[in-house]
Amino acid sequence: GQNIDQPTEMTATEGAIVQINCTYQTSGFNGLFWYQQHAGEAPTFLSYNVLDGLEEKGRFSSFLSRSKGYSYLLLKELQMKDSASYLCAVLDSNYQLIWGAGTKLIIKP
Amino acid sequence: GAVVSQHPSRVICKSGTSVKIECRSLDFQATTMFWYRQFPKQSLMLMATSNEGSKATYEQGVEKDKFLINHASLTLSTLTVTSAHPEDSSFYICSARVGENQPQHFGDGTRLSIL
Numbered sequence A: 001g002q003n004i005d006q007p008t009e010m011t012a013t014e015g016a017i018v019q020i021n022c023t024y025q026t027s028g029f030n031g032l033f034w035y036q037q038h039a040g041e042a043p044t045f046l047s048y049n050v051l052d053g054l055e056e057k058g059r060f061s062s063f064l065s066r067s068k069g070y071s072y073l074l075l076k077e078l079q080m081k082d083s084a085s086y087l088c089a090v091l092d093s094n095y096q097l098i099w100g101a102g103t104k105l106i107i108k109p
Numbered sequence B: 001g002a003v004v005s006q007h008p009s010r011v012i013c014k015s016g017t018s019v020k021i022e023c024r025s026l027d028f029q030a031t032t033m034f035w036y037r038q039f040p041k042q043s044l045m046l047m048a049t050s051n052e053g054s055k056a057t058y059e060q061g062v063e064k065d066k067f068l069i070n071h072a073s074l075t076l077s078t079l080t081v082t083s084a085h086p087e088d089s090s091f092y093i094c095s096a097r098v099g100e101n102q103p104q105h106f107g108d109g110t111r112l113s114i115l
Helices: none
Strands: A003-005 A009-013 A018-025 A032-037 A044-049 A053-057 A060-065 A070-075 A084-091 A097-099 A103-108 B004-007 B010-013 B019-025 B032-038 B045-051 B067-073 B076-081 B090-097 B110-114
Touching (some): A003 A084, A018 A032, A018 A084, A018 A103, A032 A060, A044 A053, A044 A060, A044 A070, A070 A084, B010 B019, B019 B032, B019 B090, B019 B110, B032 B067, B032 B076, B045 B067
Parallel strands (some): A009 A103, B010 B110
Antiparallel strands (some): A032 A084, A053 A060, A084 A097, A084 A103, B004 B019, B019 B076, B032 B045, B032 B090, B067 B076
16 A cells, blocks of 8 residues: 655754654655645645755755655754644655645744 | 635535635646645545546545536636535645646635535
């Protein structure tokens, strides 16, 4: 079966750095997406990785290792507005998006 | 770029009413649109995938006669919840993408409350 694992909840302090991990087992791989979803709102696209390595976009970076079936989202200089759920999603061989359950990130002052 | 508009944002209506939700890609042509449902504090659940000009593909357990999807053009898809009941109350979200390996861009969602 297809499976995506990410922690249910994480807590971090304002101004700090947090890494949200995602491991996956899917039938084929055509890329991995990270989305941010604030409570009561729709998800917004953060990043897309299809090749191994680190993609940096401002305070957010996303890393991929295809051989390990592993990705992480790194958030630097945390702000209170970063409190949200972060969703990892993998595009399988049929270009179907397989969603993780999301990681709820709580930022404390 | 990649803006998806979803309307209405909130609907409150009586049981038995049919509700139509529109999803438009404003600045791009979407080859595929998706409809999701999300209950409070739960994960996104894909309901159906629709390609312009063809019938939608529904996920297992989703009644196609209850959730009617029309994808009439490359920029518009509609979801009609027919004869809605309180258990259909949920957050419905559409998304659209340009190509198979492109990100899905989401509308703002429709909060449906059936009394």
